Amino acid sequence: MATDFKQSPGASTAGVTATVKKQYELLPYPHRDPERELENLRYSNLDEIAGINHKCFRGRLDLSKPARILVAGGGTGDSTVFLAEQLRDFPAEILHVDLSERSMDIARRRIEKRGLEGKVEWRQGSLLDLTPSNAGYFDYINCSGVLHHLEDPAAGLAALNSVLKPDGAMGLMVYGKYGRTAIYQLQRLLELAGLKGAEPSKELLQELRRLLDKLPATNWQHHGQKLMAFMENADDSELYDLLLHTCDRAYSVTELVDLLATSKLHLLEFTSESRFFYQAEQIFRDSPWWPEISQKPLAEQQEMAELYWGCQIKHAFWAAREPDRRVNPTQLNLIPGWSELSRMVNVRESILTNRASVWSLDFQLRAGIQMTINVESPPVVRAFCEMINDELSIADIVNRIKQNPALSEGYSEIDMIPLLLQAIRNLSDHDLLFLRHPDTVSIRR
Numbered sequence: 001m002a003t004d005f006k007q008s009p010g011a012s013t014a015g016v017t018a019t020v021k022k023q024y025e026l027l028p029y030p031h032r033d034p035e036r037e038l039e040n041l042r043y044s045n046l047d048e049i050a051g052i053n054h055k056c057f058r059g060r061l062d063l064s065k066p067a068r069i070l071v072a073g074g075g076t077g078d079s080t081v082f083l084a085e086q087l088r089d090f091p092a093e094i095l096h097v098d099l100s101e102r103s104m105d106i107a108r109r110r111i112e113k114r115g116l117e118g119k120v121e122w123r124q125g126s127l128l129d130l131t132p133s134n135a136g137y138f139d140y141i142n143c144s145g146v147l148h149h150l151e152d153p154a155a156g157l158a159a160l161n162s163v164l165k166p167d168g169a170m171g172l173m174v175y176g177k178y179g180r181t182a183i184y185q186l187q188r189l190l191e192l193a194g195l196k197g198a199e200p201s202k203e204l205l206q207e208l209r210r211l212l213d214k215l216p217a218t219n220w221q222h223h224g225q226k227l228m229a230f231m232e233n234a235d236d237s238e239l240y241d242l243l244l245h246t247c248d249r250a251y252s253v254t255e256l257v258d259l260l261a262t263s264k265l266h267l268l269e270f271t272s273e274s275r276f277f278y279q280a281e282q283i284f285r286d287s288p289w290w291p292e293i294s295q296k297p298l299a300e301q302q303e304m305a306e307l308y309w310g311c312q313i314k315h316a317f318w319a320a321r322e323p324d325r326r327v328n329p330t331q332l333n334l335i336p337g338w339s340e341l342s343r344m345v346n347v348r349e350s351i352l353t354n355r356a357s358v359w360s361l362d363f364q365l366r367a368g369i370q371m372t373i374n375v376e377s378p379p380v381v382r383a384f385c386e387m388i389n390d391e392l393s394i395a396d397i398v399n400r401i402k403q404n405p406a407l408s409e410g411y412s413e414i415d416m417i418p419l420l421l422q423a424i425r426n427l428s429d430h431d432l433l434f435l436r437h438p439d440t441v442s443i444r445r
């Protein structure tokens with residue numbers, strides 16, 4: 001049962017919120033068919049719990065104790081489903097909040113299809129109305145693609161922050177300013193045509209598609225291949241959301257950090273699929289400007305990279321009250337486990353069969369841009385990787401290697417450990433491997 005929890009009737013549903021609610025009642029976002037729910041589990045790298053634990057909880061998120069998760073503006077349920085599936089066997093609970101009843105109904109039916117109804121509580125209403133007294137406190141808050149649709153995003157963030165536990169973390173996504181340049185040009189064109197916020201009828205969406213189909217090669221839209229591809233494949237809810245939203249703003253990294261500061265929050269890390277595009281060092285390290293650029297605040301360096309690449313249409317990242325909540329990867333009692341991403345690209349098998357002294361993995365990012373991950377991988381590193389199972393600690397694995405001369409190949413413990421720690425750092429920097437503290441339970445089923 002969905003419970004309505006508006007505290008101040010009319011306050012948060014007025015104005016922009018009412019218009020936004022109407023849009024998502026007419027066009028639940030993203031379009032999902034609950035009948036096809038069991039065909040696949042949609043992965044969200046913002047919400048992989050082993051990764052959140054590594055990046056935001058110093059590896060100490062212990063799921064044997066009841067954890068509380070909030071999905072704010074959860075829409076049709078992608079994050080709620082992915083989180084609930086991972087938490088199936090743990091005493092954790094999820095609160096899914098959304099303005100749109102129809103969107104939430106789709107999310108609920110997806111959860112029911114998976115037999116996970118006991119895991120999720122549903123509330124229809126505005127995240128602006130969340131308070132500790134009506135919602136309690138949460139360990140992790142997901143709010144993806146929502147804050148930038150609020151009239152006052154800082155107020156939305158403050159409401160979320162008010163229900164975050166002191167050592168909790170948030171997984172957020174807001175629009176990227178420069179990467180959406182073409183979108184804002186089209187939005188302006190449509191606004192001038194009198195279409196902003198128009199009723200999303202079949203005819204309107206057809207007309208929109210016709211317009212996009214015949215956009216000339218000179219239109220700014222064609223400067224960004226990813227956006228154009230996204231538009232070509234967009235369903236109605238995505239297309240409307242992109243071009244006719246009545247309330248939409250975007251952020252540069254500097255503006256994003258300023259927004260977080262309004263709630264005394266820090267940006268911990270961007271998610272892995274776009275991390276590469278925030279690194280000023282790889283653009284400027286050979287330039288005479290680098291010594292000065294490298295002294296600038298990190299957010300400014302990241303904004304420079306944002307301007308250089310021009311393709312960050314969104315910023316997906318984790319935030320918390322302390323600037324660094326990562327696990328300390330030099331502690332040998334930590335327990336390594338492979339990530340979902342590493343499973344998708346068969347990292348373990350690839351390392352085990354590699355015979356070169358350096359193992360490399362190429363990732364095709366976008367528009368032909370490639371990123372290569374390199375890990376020095378003498379046999380001892382391969383032996384280590386073979387034993388990673390989310391149960392043995394780094395020290396356990398080192399001991400097993402030491403006991404087997406065929407595996408240690410003459411390496412002393414003193415020589416072996418820096419090599420292994422470097423491999424762990426390289427792999428975990430790219431979200432291929434995560435570490436957890438021995439006092440926590442394994443999230444793997």
Ligand SMILES: C[S@@+](CC[C@H](N)C(=O)[O-])C[C@H]1O[C@@H](n2cnc3c(N)ncnc32)[C@H](O)[C@@H]1O
Pocket residue numbers: 017020021024029030072073074075076077078079097098099100103125126127128143144145146149150241
């Ligand atoms: C673009 S969709 C994103 C849905 C989901 N988070 C995702 O990433 O798939 C935005 C969602 O936020 C909801 N929303 C917008 N403003 C809200 C508010 N003030 N409180 C709660 N939900 C809100 C909308 O109803 C919609 O379902």
